[in-house]
Amino acid sequence: xxxxxxxxxRLNLPKVYxxxxxxxxxxxxxxxxxxxxxxxxxLIQLRDKQATPRExxxxxxDALQVARDHHAILVINDRVDIALALKADGVHLGQTxxxxxxxxxxxGDEAIIGFSTHNIEQAKLATALPIDYLAFGPVFxxxxxxxxxxxxxxxxxxxxCAIKGSLPLVAIGGITFENALEVLxxxxxxxxxxxxxxxxxxxxxxxxxxxxxxxxxxxNNTGSS
Ligand code: TZP
Ligand code: MG
Numbered sequence: 537x538x539x540x541x542x543x544x545x546r547l548n549l550p551k552v553y554x555x556x557x558x559x560x561x562x563x564x565x566x567x568x569x570x571x572x573x574x575x576x577x578x579l580i581q582l583r584d585k586q587a588t589p590r591e592x593x594x595x596x597x598d599a600l601q602v603a604r605d606h607h608a609i610l611v612i613n614d615r616v617d618i619a620l621a622l623k624a625d626g627v628h629l630g631q632t633x634x635x636x637x638x639x640x641x642x643x644g645d646e647a648i649i650g651f652s653t654h655n656i657e658q659a660k661l662a663t664a665l666p667i668d669y670l671a672f673g674p675v676f677x678x679x680x681x682x683x684x685x686x687x688x689x690x691x692x693x694x695x696x697c698a699i700k701g702s703l704p705l706v707a708i709g710g711i712t713f714e715n716a717l718e719v720l721x722x723x724x725x726x727x728x729x730x731x732x733x734x735x736x737x738x739x740x741x742x743x744x745x746x747x748x749x750x751x752x753x754x755x756n757n758t759g760s761s
Contacts, residue, residue, distance in 0.1 A: 547668040549726040551751040561734040566598035575744025583613035636665040654685035674709020680730040697723025
């Protein structure tokens with residue numbers, strides 16, 4: 537979060553990190569953000585692989601207004617330009633997006649930068665980057681992402697958790713109410729979810745609340761709070 541040479545304040549990831557999906561939910565990003573916040577979400581990622589940059593910008597502006605009104609943190613998937621233009625809280629980068637160092641230069645020390653990794657080699661390299669958290673997955677099969685990397689499974693997740701040092705890690709891919717606890721027990725600090733939280737629009741708030749309740753029975757893996 538703060539990346540001065542002398543001090544580094546670690547991001548305290550909430551256990552549940554929801555990601556929006558307009559096609560699956562049938563809702564705008566702002567509507568999803570409102571419902572997720574109502575269910576207790578404090579950190580949300582806006583992800584849109586379909587919208588044009590102009591449409592994503594417009595929807596992200598609306599969603600950011602909702603987030604600001606409720607003091608929730610909003611991270612934009614892929615688009616450093618949109619995060620910068622809207623003064624969003626941060627960006628989530630993939631392996632083929634702009635390098636983390638460049639995003640850090642553009643967004644500044646206080647922006648949240650997340651980075652997706654799909655295997656142990658990528659995760660090792662990620663620990664040297666100016667990022668605030670790393671994502672690892674898909675842990676399980678997912679149908680919310682086009683051309684996903686091979687399913688990693690729980691054992692590689694455990695290995696990545698063992699080498700990541702103090703960098704917070706969020707597991708992603710096919711995480712559900714059924715497997716959430718075993719993913720956290722494998723060492724993930726948080727779980728990121730799309731379909732199991734947002735695919736049923738009328739139940740988004742309820743599911744978010746239930747997922748927070750389910751995961752709150754485990755102690756914080758980071759030991760930092
Ligand atoms: N990255 C790896 S898996 C995935 C992303 C964005 C999709 C996760 O969606 P779901 O519905 O929770 O499996
Ligand atoms: Mg990406």
